[in-house]
Amino acid sequence: DFDFADRVERVEPSATLAISNLAGELEADGVDVVDLSVGEPDFPTPQNVVEAGQDAMASGHTGYTSSNGVPELREAIAEKLRGDGIDCTSDNVIVTPGGKQALFETFQSLIDDGDEVVLLDPAWVSYEAMAKLAGGSLNRVDLAPYDFQLEPALDDLSEAVSDETELLVVNSPSNPTGAVYSDDALEGVRDLAVEHDITVISDEIYEQITYGVEPTSLASLDGMGDRTVTINGFSKAYSMTGWRLGYLCAPEELVSQAAKLHSHSVSCAVNFVQHAGIEALENTDEAVTEMRDAFRERRDMLVDLFADHDVDVPVGDGAFYMMIPVDDDDQAWCEGAIEDAHVATVPGSAFGSPGYARISYAASEERLREAVERLAEHDYI
Ligand code: PLP
Structure with a gap:
């Protein structure tokens, strides 16, 4: 037993x-x-990305990389995020085997036993599991009465959060609803996060898949740069689920904590996959x-x-x-x-x-x- x-x-x-x-x-x-x-x-997966991966493998990019990722990829990611209005450099980026690992490292870095994690329901299944694995206690705000939109639920969110809240998870566009939250909704989140000193995970993995709306990156809002962990990945945007490639972008003090988890668990994302990731970011419009x-x-x-x-x-x-x-x-x-x-x-x-x-x-x-x-x-x- x-x-x-x-x-x-x-x-x-x-x-x-x-x-x-x-x-x-x-x-x-x-x-x-x-x-x-x-x-x-x-x-x-787009053919040029497949070829970039094959070329990288053939030319010997098969060993460990530096733990937080290949410098050219981290720089390309930081440049992409600066384009989204986020004030960052490659020092704020950890390249992970999938966005899931980036989320996992974030929860493990921030949540102690009993810390409150607020989710917006319906929420992607793994947030709950990751919060519980880290010992967090869940506090859930239901968006179903509001056709899954966040803006009309801001009063409910305001009642749910308090100075006890450690972490709030925002996922826009959302899995499972497809909802893209309005700028007013995100500004409402910002106001609450600042008021109660809450760290926010902004899972933007579906950010490239939107229809007629431009999603806003939470970390680009005034007051959010130093309290947001932006999560993204290559699985959905570039149809690269099996390659396992994603990243987090966070304030440097958080990066240095997450980097310990990263180096003692996965060591690094796959070397030639990271090289394919550069091609995916740069040549897949x-x-x-x-x-x-x-x-x-x-x-x-x-x-x-x-x-x-x-x-x-x-x-x-x-x-x-x-x-x-x-x-x-x-x-x-x-x-x-x-x-x-x-x-x-x-x-x-x-x-x-x-x-x-x-x-x-x-x-x-x-x-x-x-x-x-x-x-x-x-x-x-
Ligand atoms: N976040 C959300 C909302 C998802 O739906 C998924 C995948 O289903 C992920 C993160 C993680 O994706 P990956 O680990 O493949 O990057």
Whole structure:
């Protein structure tokens, strides 16, 4: 018998696991499942990025790099962030194997047992797990009554936060809602963060995937530069999920703490992957535009298709997810939808918002159309 650490026992296995297990079992039986549960773009990594990775590997970029990352990549990241209005240099940047690791290092650097972490629900599943692993206590603000927008929820947020709040997590564009928060909403966050001396994680991993709106970087707002950890990554923008590349940008004193966790755990992100990352940052405008346009068309198509079935979807202006309203027992709805209609989605309760199901539209128009038809045919919508 093992005597497991409290911190791992505090964390539940991912609620999406039940769905992917069901999907896997059905597929093993030869059933054609439309899988809208996955959070990854359905496009190949742009060819020039693949080649940059291959060239870097072939030319010997195969050893460890300096722990915080290859200097040219850190500089390219800092330049990108300065373009977003963030006052930073490469000294503020740690390159990580995925945005997830950057988030993990941030939680571990800031949260002690009992420290309060505020999440805006529905929130991406891993924030809760990371907060709990670090010993944090969760305080959640529900955006569902406000069509997942933050601005109308600012009064609720103001009531939730206090001088006891250590960390607030903001994710715009949002997984799972696709919501992009307005400048007024972000300024409201800034005012509360300054008033109560709160550190804010701004997870901007979907920042390149927006439709007709320009997302604002929280750290670019007056008063936020020295209290924001900006998280980003290459997975979603450049369809590079399996390459594992991301970063954090934070005040130097935080960087030096996170750098200890980084060097004693992952050592560094993969060397040739970091070189491919430079190409991704510098030469992918066309590929990113193509993916963005495709996502936008699918979103619009899906919203229309659901409207035809009287399903009113709160439409977000970014990412490639939407939350559709379903039965109160969303877990049962999702299990039924996969068993009967062979359409895989994720229950909203996994994100803290029961009564919804998350649909990822990182799938072809044909498959999305098929999914809506099947859901309608089996009376799920
Ligand atoms: N943040 C959000 C909101 C996400 O949805 C994801 C991936 O699903 C990540 C961070 C982490 O992505 P990665 O570790 O692939 O960079």
